[in-house]
Amino acid sequence: MRVSDDRYTRDRLRLDLALRLIRHEARTYTIRQWTGLSDDRIRKLYRSYVSDHDDGAVTRHRGKSPRQAAYFFRSEELHFQATQLASLYLMHGLLGATLLGVEPRYRVGSIESGALLCRAYEAYLDLHEPARISFEHAWFLLWALARRSELGLSRCRLCDGVRLHDLLARRDTACANCAPPDPNARGARAPTARLFAPKESALP
Ligand SMILES: [Zn+2]
Known part of the structure:
Protein backbone atom coordinates (compact mmCIF):
# COMPACT_ATOMS: atom_id res chain seq x y z
CA MET A 1 0.00 0.00 0.00
CA HIS A 53 -30.07 12.87 11.30
CA ASP A 54 -32.43 15.66 12.24
CA ASP A 55 -34.51 13.53 14.59
CA GLY A 56 -32.82 15.17 17.61
CA ALA A 57 -31.56 11.78 18.77
CA VAL A 58 -28.09 12.98 19.70
CA THR A 59 -27.47 15.28 22.62
CA ARG A 60 -24.25 17.19 22.99
CA HIS A 61 -22.84 16.99 26.50
CA ARG A 62 -20.89 19.79 28.03
CA GLY A 63 -19.38 20.36 31.45
CA LYS A 64 -17.34 17.99 33.54
CA SER A 65 -16.76 14.36 32.73
CA PRO A 66 -17.87 11.74 35.28
CA ARG A 67 -15.30 11.19 38.01
CA GLN A 68 -16.96 9.20 40.77
CA ALA A 69 -16.46 5.48 41.15
CA ALA A 70 -19.28 5.39 43.71
CA TYR A 71 -21.68 6.05 40.84
CA PHE A 72 -21.53 2.37 39.82
CA PHE A 73 -22.77 1.22 43.24
CA ARG A 74 -25.77 3.53 43.47
CA SER A 75 -28.22 0.73 42.71
CA GLU A 76 -28.11 -3.02 42.22
CA GLU A 77 -29.03 -2.61 38.58
CA LEU A 78 -26.22 -0.11 37.93
CA HIS A 79 -23.75 -2.36 39.76
CA PHE A 80 -24.87 -5.32 37.66
CA GLN A 81 -24.66 -3.42 34.36
CA ALA A 82 -21.24 -1.97 35.25
CA THR A 83 -19.97 -5.47 36.05
CA GLN A 84 -21.16 -6.76 32.69
CA LEU A 85 -19.49 -3.85 30.94
CA ALA A 86 -16.25 -4.56 32.82
CA SER A 87 -16.49 -8.22 31.70
CA LEU A 88 -16.91 -7.00 28.12
CA TYR A 89 -13.72 -4.94 28.50
CA LEU A 90 -11.88 -8.13 29.47
CA MET A 91 -13.43 -10.05 26.58
CA HIS A 92 -12.54 -7.35 24.06
CA GLY A 93 -8.95 -7.22 25.29
CA LEU A 94 -9.12 -3.64 26.58
CA LEU A 95 -8.15 -4.94 30.01
CA GLY A 96 -6.00 -7.93 30.83
CA ALA A 97 -6.22 -9.94 34.03
CA THR A 98 -3.06 -10.54 36.03
CA LEU A 99 -2.52 -11.99 39.49
CA LEU A 100 -2.37 -8.45 40.87
CA GLY A 101 -5.65 -7.44 39.28
CA VAL A 102 -6.47 -5.96 35.91
CA GLU A 103 -4.11 -3.92 33.77
CA PRO A 104 -4.77 -1.68 30.77
CA ARG A 105 -4.30 -3.16 27.31
CA TYR A 106 -5.53 -0.07 25.46
CA ARG A 107 -3.76 3.09 24.39
CA VAL A 108 -5.58 6.42 24.48
CA GLY A 109 -5.34 8.02 21.05
CA SER A 110 -5.04 4.69 19.23
CA ILE A 111 -7.78 4.29 16.62
CA GLU A 112 -7.78 0.53 17.20
CA SER A 113 -8.31 0.91 20.96
CA GLY A 114 -11.00 3.55 20.38
CA ALA A 115 -12.83 1.24 17.98
CA LEU A 116 -12.59 -1.61 20.52
CA LEU A 117 -14.03 0.62 23.23
CA CYS A 118 -16.96 1.47 20.92
CA ARG A 119 -17.45 -2.21 20.10
CA ALA A 120 -17.50 -3.22 23.78
CA TYR A 121 -19.94 -0.39 24.57
CA GLU A 122 -22.20 -1.38 21.65
CA ALA A 123 -22.21 -4.99 22.90
CA TYR A 124 -23.28 -3.64 26.29
CA LEU A 125 -26.10 -1.60 24.67
CA ASP A 126 -27.30 -4.75 22.91
CA LEU A 127 -27.60 -6.50 26.28
CA HIS A 128 -29.56 -3.84 28.13
CA GLU A 129 -32.81 -2.08 27.50
CA PRO A 130 -32.73 0.45 29.01
CA ALA A 131 -28.95 0.80 29.23
CA ARG A 132 -28.16 2.85 32.32
CA ILE A 133 -24.52 3.65 31.68
CA SER A 134 -23.68 6.50 29.31
CA PHE A 135 -20.64 6.30 27.06
CA GLU A 136 -18.82 8.85 29.23
CA HIS A 137 -19.42 6.73 32.32
CA ALA A 138 -18.35 3.63 30.38
CA TRP A 139 -15.06 5.30 29.45
CA PHE A 140 -14.60 6.42 33.05
CA LEU A 141 -15.21 2.82 34.20
CA LEU A 142 -12.46 1.53 31.90
CA TRP A 143 -10.08 4.26 32.98
CA ALA A 144 -10.76 3.74 36.70
CA LEU A 145 -10.34 -0.05 36.40
CA ALA A 146 -7.03 0.44 34.58
CA ARG A 147 -5.80 2.79 37.30
CA ARG A 148 -6.74 0.33 40.06
CA SER A 149 -7.06 3.11 42.62
CA GLU A 150 -10.79 2.97 43.31
CA LEU A 151 -12.31 0.12 41.34
CA GLY A 152 -11.21 -3.49 41.15
CA LEU A 153 -12.24 -6.73 39.48
CA SER A 154 -11.95 -10.12 41.08
CA ARG A 155 -13.76 -13.44 41.19
CA CYS A 156 -16.85 -13.81 43.34
CA ARG A 157 -16.24 -16.39 46.08
CA LEU A 158 -19.78 -17.69 45.76
CA CYS A 159 -20.38 -18.09 42.03
CA ASP A 160 -16.94 -17.63 40.46
CA GLY A 161 -18.35 -14.81 38.28
CA VAL A 162 -16.68 -11.44 37.77
CA ARG A 163 -17.04 -9.13 40.73
CA LEU A 164 -16.72 -5.34 40.44
CA HIS A 165 -15.86 -3.79 43.73
CA ASP A 166 -15.06 -0.53 45.38
CA LEU A 167 -11.43 -0.76 46.53
CA LEU A 168 -12.06 1.90 49.16
CA ALA A 169 -15.02 0.12 50.77
CA ARG A 170 -14.15 -1.76 53.95
CA ARG A 171 -16.79 -4.43 53.60
CA ASP A 172 -16.05 -7.35 51.30
CA THR A 173 -19.06 -7.79 49.06
CA ALA A 174 -20.26 -10.57 46.82
CA CYS A 175 -20.79 -10.01 43.11
CA ALA A 176 -23.81 -8.16 41.73
CA ASN A 177 -25.59 -11.52 41.27
CA CYS A 178 -24.93 -13.03 44.71
CA ALA A 179 -25.25 -9.94 46.94
CA PRO A 180 -28.42 -10.17 49.05
CA PRO A 181 -31.05 -7.69 47.85
CA ASP A 182 -30.90 -4.36 49.59
CA PRO A 183 -34.16 -3.97 51.57
CA ASN A 184 -33.95 -0.18 51.14
CA ALA A 185 -33.54 -0.32 47.37
CA ARG A 186 -36.42 1.08 45.39
CA GLY A 187 -37.84 -1.40 42.93
CA ALA A 188 -36.84 -5.00 42.47
CA ARG A 189 -33.73 -6.06 40.63
CA ALA A 190 -34.56 -6.44 36.95
CA PRO A 191 -34.30 -9.99 35.66
CA THR A 192 -30.84 -10.32 34.21
CA ALA A 193 -28.67 -12.90 32.62
CA ARG A 194 -25.92 -14.50 34.67
CA LEU A 195 -22.70 -12.55 34.79
CA PHE A 196 -20.20 -13.97 32.43
CA ALA A 197 -16.52 -14.41 33.10
CA PRO A 198 -14.09 -14.87 30.25
CA LYS A 199 -12.59 -18.34 30.67
CA GLU A 200 -9.02 -17.34 29.93
CA SER A 201 -8.93 -14.52 32.45
CA ALA A 202 -6.86 -15.09 35.53
CA LEU A 203 -8.75 -12.89 37.92
CA PRO A 204 -7.59 -13.33 41.50
ZN1 LIG B 1 -21.39 -14.20 42.73
Missing part, protein backbone atom coordinates in the same frame (compact mmCIF):
# COMPACT_ATOMS: atom_id res chain seq x y z
CA ARG A 2 1.35 3.43 -0.93
CA VAL A 3 2.02 5.95 1.82
CA SER A 4 -0.73 8.31 0.59
CA ASP A 5 -3.27 5.43 0.47
CA ASP A 6 -2.27 4.43 3.96
CA ARG A 7 -2.70 7.99 5.23
CA TYR A 8 -6.08 8.21 3.52
CA THR A 9 -7.19 4.98 5.21
CA ARG A 10 -6.05 6.23 8.64
CA ASP A 11 -7.93 9.51 8.11
CA ARG A 12 -11.04 7.61 7.09
CA LEU A 13 -10.79 5.39 10.19
CA ARG A 14 -10.28 8.44 12.40
CA LEU A 15 -13.42 10.11 11.00
CA ASP A 16 -15.43 6.88 11.33
CA LEU A 17 -14.37 6.62 14.95
CA ALA A 18 -15.29 10.27 15.60
CA LEU A 19 -18.76 9.73 14.11
CA ARG A 20 -19.22 6.59 16.18
CA LEU A 21 -18.31 8.58 19.30
CA ILE A 22 -20.70 11.39 18.33
CA ARG A 23 -23.49 8.79 18.00
CA HIS A 24 -22.66 7.62 21.54
CA GLU A 25 -22.92 11.23 22.74
CA ALA A 26 -19.29 11.41 23.81
CA ARG A 27 -17.98 14.82 24.82
CA THR A 28 -15.80 16.86 22.49
CA TYR A 29 -12.87 16.38 24.85
CA THR A 30 -13.28 12.59 24.73
CA ILE A 31 -13.56 12.59 20.93
CA ARG A 32 -10.39 14.66 20.70
CA GLN A 33 -8.59 12.30 23.11
CA TRP A 34 -9.40 9.24 21.01
CA THR A 35 -9.14 10.65 17.49
CA GLY A 36 -6.66 13.51 17.72
CA LEU A 37 -9.05 15.67 15.64
CA SER A 38 -9.24 19.38 16.43
CA ASP A 39 -12.24 20.82 18.27
CA ASP A 40 -13.14 22.73 15.12
CA ARG A 41 -13.13 19.57 13.00
CA ILE A 42 -15.23 17.77 15.61
CA ARG A 43 -17.75 20.63 15.72
CA LYS A 44 -18.12 20.49 11.93
CA LEU A 45 -18.54 16.71 11.99
CA TYR A 46 -21.10 17.05 14.74
CA ARG A 47 -23.05 19.65 12.76
CA SER A 48 -23.08 17.56 9.59
CA TYR A 49 -24.10 14.50 11.60
CA VAL A 50 -27.01 16.37 13.19
CA SER A 51 -28.18 17.81 9.87
CA ASP A 52 -28.14 14.31 8.34
Whole structure:
Protein backbone atom coordinates (compact mmCIF):
# COMPACT_ATOMS: atom_id res chain seq x y z
CA MET A 1 0.00 0.00 0.00
CA ARG A 2 1.35 3.43 -0.93
CA VAL A 3 2.02 5.95 1.82
CA SER A 4 -0.73 8.31 0.59
CA ASP A 5 -3.27 5.43 0.47
CA ASP A 6 -2.27 4.43 3.96
CA ARG A 7 -2.70 7.99 5.23
CA TYR A 8 -6.08 8.21 3.52
CA THR A 9 -7.19 4.98 5.21
CA ARG A 10 -6.05 6.23 8.64
CA ASP A 11 -7.93 9.51 8.11
CA ARG A 12 -11.04 7.61 7.09
CA LEU A 13 -10.79 5.39 10.19
CA ARG A 14 -10.28 8.44 12.40
CA LEU A 15 -13.42 10.11 11.00
CA ASP A 16 -15.43 6.88 11.33
CA LEU A 17 -14.37 6.62 14.95
CA ALA A 18 -15.29 10.27 15.60
CA LEU A 19 -18.76 9.73 14.11
CA ARG A 20 -19.22 6.59 16.18
CA LEU A 21 -18.31 8.58 19.30
CA ILE A 22 -20.70 11.39 18.33
CA ARG A 23 -23.49 8.79 18.00
CA HIS A 24 -22.66 7.62 21.54
CA GLU A 25 -22.92 11.23 22.74
CA ALA A 26 -19.29 11.41 23.81
CA ARG A 27 -17.98 14.82 24.82
CA THR A 28 -15.80 16.86 22.49
CA TYR A 29 -12.87 16.38 24.85
CA THR A 30 -13.28 12.59 24.73
CA ILE A 31 -13.56 12.59 20.93
CA ARG A 32 -10.39 14.66 20.70
CA GLN A 33 -8.59 12.30 23.11
CA TRP A 34 -9.40 9.24 21.01
CA THR A 35 -9.14 10.65 17.49
CA GLY A 36 -6.66 13.51 17.72
CA LEU A 37 -9.05 15.67 15.64
CA SER A 38 -9.24 19.38 16.43
CA ASP A 39 -12.24 20.82 18.27
CA ASP A 40 -13.14 22.73 15.12
CA ARG A 41 -13.13 19.57 13.00
CA ILE A 42 -15.23 17.77 15.61
CA ARG A 43 -17.75 20.63 15.72
CA LYS A 44 -18.12 20.49 11.93
CA LEU A 45 -18.54 16.71 11.99
CA TYR A 46 -21.10 17.05 14.74
CA ARG A 47 -23.05 19.65 12.76
CA SER A 48 -23.08 17.56 9.59
CA TYR A 49 -24.10 14.50 11.60
CA VAL A 50 -27.01 16.37 13.19
CA SER A 51 -28.18 17.81 9.87
CA ASP A 52 -28.14 14.31 8.34
CA HIS A 53 -30.07 12.87 11.30
CA ASP A 54 -32.43 15.66 12.24
CA ASP A 55 -34.51 13.53 14.59
CA GLY A 56 -32.82 15.17 17.61
CA ALA A 57 -31.56 11.78 18.77
CA VAL A 58 -28.09 12.98 19.70
CA THR A 59 -27.47 15.28 22.62
CA ARG A 60 -24.25 17.19 22.99
CA HIS A 61 -22.84 16.99 26.50
CA ARG A 62 -20.89 19.79 28.03
CA GLY A 63 -19.38 20.36 31.45
CA LYS A 64 -17.34 17.99 33.54
CA SER A 65 -16.76 14.36 32.73
CA PRO A 66 -17.87 11.74 35.28
CA ARG A 67 -15.30 11.19 38.01
CA GLN A 68 -16.96 9.20 40.77
CA ALA A 69 -16.46 5.48 41.15
CA ALA A 70 -19.28 5.39 43.71
CA TYR A 71 -21.68 6.05 40.84
CA PHE A 72 -21.53 2.37 39.82
CA PHE A 73 -22.77 1.22 43.24
CA ARG A 74 -25.77 3.53 43.47
CA SER A 75 -28.22 0.73 42.71
CA GLU A 76 -28.11 -3.02 42.22
CA GLU A 77 -29.03 -2.61 38.58
CA LEU A 78 -26.22 -0.11 37.93
CA HIS A 79 -23.75 -2.36 39.76
CA PHE A 80 -24.87 -5.32 37.66
CA GLN A 81 -24.66 -3.42 34.36
CA ALA A 82 -21.24 -1.97 35.25
CA THR A 83 -19.97 -5.47 36.05
CA GLN A 84 -21.16 -6.76 32.69
CA LEU A 85 -19.49 -3.85 30.94
CA ALA A 86 -16.25 -4.56 32.82
CA SER A 87 -16.49 -8.22 31.70
CA LEU A 88 -16.91 -7.00 28.12
CA TYR A 89 -13.72 -4.94 28.50
CA LEU A 90 -11.88 -8.13 29.47
CA MET A 91 -13.43 -10.05 26.58
CA HIS A 92 -12.54 -7.35 24.06
CA GLY A 93 -8.95 -7.22 25.29
CA LEU A 94 -9.12 -3.64 26.58
CA LEU A 95 -8.15 -4.94 30.01
CA GLY A 96 -6.00 -7.93 30.83
CA ALA A 97 -6.22 -9.94 34.03
CA THR A 98 -3.06 -10.54 36.03
CA LEU A 99 -2.52 -11.99 39.49
CA LEU A 100 -2.37 -8.45 40.87
CA GLY A 101 -5.65 -7.44 39.28
CA VAL A 102 -6.47 -5.96 35.91
CA GLU A 103 -4.11 -3.92 33.77
CA PRO A 104 -4.77 -1.68 30.77
CA ARG A 105 -4.30 -3.16 27.31
CA TYR A 106 -5.53 -0.07 25.46
CA ARG A 107 -3.76 3.09 24.39
CA VAL A 108 -5.58 6.42 24.48
CA GLY A 109 -5.34 8.02 21.05
CA SER A 110 -5.04 4.69 19.23
CA ILE A 111 -7.78 4.29 16.62
CA GLU A 112 -7.78 0.53 17.20
CA SER A 113 -8.31 0.91 20.96
CA GLY A 114 -11.00 3.55 20.38
CA ALA A 115 -12.83 1.24 17.98
CA LEU A 116 -12.59 -1.61 20.52
CA LEU A 117 -14.03 0.62 23.23
CA CYS A 118 -16.96 1.47 20.92
CA ARG A 119 -17.45 -2.21 20.10
CA ALA A 120 -17.50 -3.22 23.78
CA TYR A 121 -19.94 -0.39 24.57
CA GLU A 122 -22.20 -1.38 21.65
CA ALA A 123 -22.21 -4.99 22.90
CA TYR A 124 -23.28 -3.64 26.29
CA LEU A 125 -26.10 -1.60 24.67
CA ASP A 126 -27.30 -4.75 22.91
CA LEU A 127 -27.60 -6.50 26.28
CA HIS A 128 -29.56 -3.84 28.13
CA GLU A 129 -32.81 -2.08 27.50
CA PRO A 130 -32.73 0.45 29.01
CA ALA A 131 -28.95 0.80 29.23
CA ARG A 132 -28.16 2.85 32.32
CA ILE A 133 -24.52 3.65 31.68
CA SER A 134 -23.68 6.50 29.31
CA PHE A 135 -20.64 6.30 27.06
CA GLU A 136 -18.82 8.85 29.23
CA HIS A 137 -19.42 6.73 32.32
CA ALA A 138 -18.35 3.63 30.38
CA TRP A 139 -15.06 5.30 29.45
CA PHE A 140 -14.60 6.42 33.05
CA LEU A 141 -15.21 2.82 34.20
CA LEU A 142 -12.46 1.53 31.90
CA TRP A 143 -10.08 4.26 32.98
CA ALA A 144 -10.76 3.74 36.70
CA LEU A 145 -10.34 -0.05 36.40
CA ALA A 146 -7.03 0.44 34.58
CA ARG A 147 -5.80 2.79 37.30
CA ARG A 148 -6.74 0.33 40.06
CA SER A 149 -7.06 3.11 42.62
CA GLU A 150 -10.79 2.97 43.31
CA LEU A 151 -12.31 0.12 41.34
CA GLY A 152 -11.21 -3.49 41.15
CA LEU A 153 -12.24 -6.73 39.48
CA SER A 154 -11.95 -10.12 41.08
CA ARG A 155 -13.76 -13.44 41.19
CA CYS A 156 -16.85 -13.81 43.34
CA ARG A 157 -16.24 -16.39 46.08
CA LEU A 158 -19.78 -17.69 45.76
CA CYS A 159 -20.38 -18.09 42.03
CA ASP A 160 -16.94 -17.63 40.46
CA GLY A 161 -18.35 -14.81 38.28
CA VAL A 162 -16.68 -11.44 37.77
CA ARG A 163 -17.04 -9.13 40.73
CA LEU A 164 -16.72 -5.34 40.44
CA HIS A 165 -15.86 -3.79 43.73
CA ASP A 166 -15.06 -0.53 45.38
CA LEU A 167 -11.43 -0.76 46.53
CA LEU A 168 -12.06 1.90 49.16
CA ALA A 169 -15.02 0.12 50.77
CA ARG A 170 -14.15 -1.76 53.95
CA ARG A 171 -16.79 -4.43 53.60
CA ASP A 172 -16.05 -7.35 51.30
CA THR A 173 -19.06 -7.79 49.06
CA ALA A 174 -20.26 -10.57 46.82
CA CYS A 175 -20.79 -10.01 43.11
CA ALA A 176 -23.81 -8.16 41.73
CA ASN A 177 -25.59 -11.52 41.27
CA CYS A 178 -24.93 -13.03 44.71
CA ALA A 179 -25.25 -9.94 46.94
CA PRO A 180 -28.42 -10.17 49.05
CA PRO A 181 -31.05 -7.69 47.85
CA ASP A 182 -30.90 -4.36 49.59
CA PRO A 183 -34.16 -3.97 51.57
CA ASN A 184 -33.95 -0.18 51.14
CA ALA A 185 -33.54 -0.32 47.37
CA ARG A 186 -36.42 1.08 45.39
CA GLY A 187 -37.84 -1.40 42.93
CA ALA A 188 -36.84 -5.00 42.47
CA ARG A 189 -33.73 -6.06 40.63
CA ALA A 190 -34.56 -6.44 36.95
CA PRO A 191 -34.30 -9.99 35.66
CA THR A 192 -30.84 -10.32 34.21
CA ALA A 193 -28.67 -12.90 32.62
CA ARG A 194 -25.92 -14.50 34.67
CA LEU A 195 -22.70 -12.55 34.79
CA PHE A 196 -20.20 -13.97 32.43
CA ALA A 197 -16.52 -14.41 33.10
CA PRO A 198 -14.09 -14.87 30.25
CA LYS A 199 -12.59 -18.34 30.67
CA GLU A 200 -9.02 -17.34 29.93
CA SER A 201 -8.93 -14.52 32.45
CA ALA A 202 -6.86 -15.09 35.53
CA LEU A 203 -8.75 -12.89 37.92
CA PRO A 204 -7.59 -13.33 41.50
ZN1 LIG B 1 -21.39 -14.20 42.73
